[in-house]
Amino acid sequence: MQVPDDLVELMSADLARPSGHIDLDLVDDPLSRRPVGLRRRWTSLRVSAAGVVVLVLVGGLIGAAFGRAWTQWEQRKLDSARVSLFVAVADLSTTTGADGRVSMEGSVAVANGGPLPVQVSGPASGNFRVWGQQRVAAAGAVRFPASVVVVCAAGVEQPLPLALVVVTADGERRSVEVTVELVGIWKEMVAQNCQLPS
Numbered sequence: 001m002q003v004p005d006d007l008v009e010l011m012s013a014d015l016a017r018p019s020g021h022i023d024l025d026l027v028d029d030p031l032s033r034r035p036v037g038l039r040r041r042w043t044s045l046r047v048s049a050a051g052v053v054v055l056v057l058v059g060g061l062i063g064a065a066f067g068r069a070w071t072q073w074e075q076r077k078l079d080s081a082r083v084s085l086f087v088a089v090a091d092l093s094t095t096t097g098a099d100g101r102v103s104m105e106g107s108v109a110v111a112n113g114g115p116l117p118v119q120v121s122g123p124a125s126g127n128f129r130v131w132g133q134q135r136v137a138a139a140g141a142v143r144f145p146a147s148v149v150v151v152c153a154a155g156v157e158q159p160l161p162l163a164l165v166v167v168t169a170d171g172e173r174r175s176v177e178v179t180v181e182l183v184g185i186w187k188e189m190v191a192q193n194c195q196l197p198s
Contacts, residue, residue: 082114082115082116082168083114083118083166083168083174083176084112084113084114085110085111085112085113085114085118085120085136085164085166085176085178086110086111086113086178087108087109087110087111087130087162087164087178087179087180088108088109088111088180088181088183089106089108089109089146089180089181089182089183089184089186090106090107090108090109090143091106091107091143092104092105092106092184092185092186092189093105093106093107094106095189095193097189097192097193097194100151100152100153100194101149101150101151101152102149102150102152102189102190102193102194103147103148103149104147104148104149104150104186104189104190105145105146105147106145106146106147106186107143107144107145107146108130108143108144108146108180109141109142109143109144110130110134110136110141110142110143110144110164111136111140111141112136112137112138112139112140112141113139114138115138116138116168116169117135117136117137117138117140117169118135118136118166118167118168118169119133119134119135119136119166119167120133120134120135120136120142120144120164120165120166121133121134121164121165122144122146122162122164122165123162123163123164123165126163127148127149127150127151127160128146128147128148128149128160128161128162128180129146129147129148130144130145130146130162130164131144131145131146131147132144132145148160148182148186150190150194152193152194152195152196158181158182159179159180159181159182160179160180160181160182161177161178161179162177162178162179162180163175163176163177163178164176164178
């Protein structure tokens, strides 16, 4: 029986080695033959400087885009909740004075100073009422029918408080307190019916 040459070389190398020494190059280690794990492969990768620059630029662009989208979303959220209304008396159609009271009917102009349209309606009770519900565009104004009751004995406090109900663009229902100055014919009618100096 013939012994292969490579086996003969291996055996002769083992015999030529001094005893007590182990040649680590020839030791059959089962751990050294296992496949390299994903983490080990990933950490052993060498990335060029150009690759690092590209990764940093892509990460920066993604971060900038996300930051801008977040800022725009926050701004839309703030804009939809912002309410800025201005109210002024407009036309006066009827005036009735009796029993120390002056009742006037006419219209008021409601202007929206906010960035988005709102739905506006008046209070259900009180001495100053605005009737109906209307959409007021951003930077727009609409007229509402209105009525005011002034009690002469209490004195005419100017400006008059008015509570409006507003539905903002985000769907929230809010009560907004504004003040209205009685000017022009409105003020003259109160002065005349309450015997006040004009």
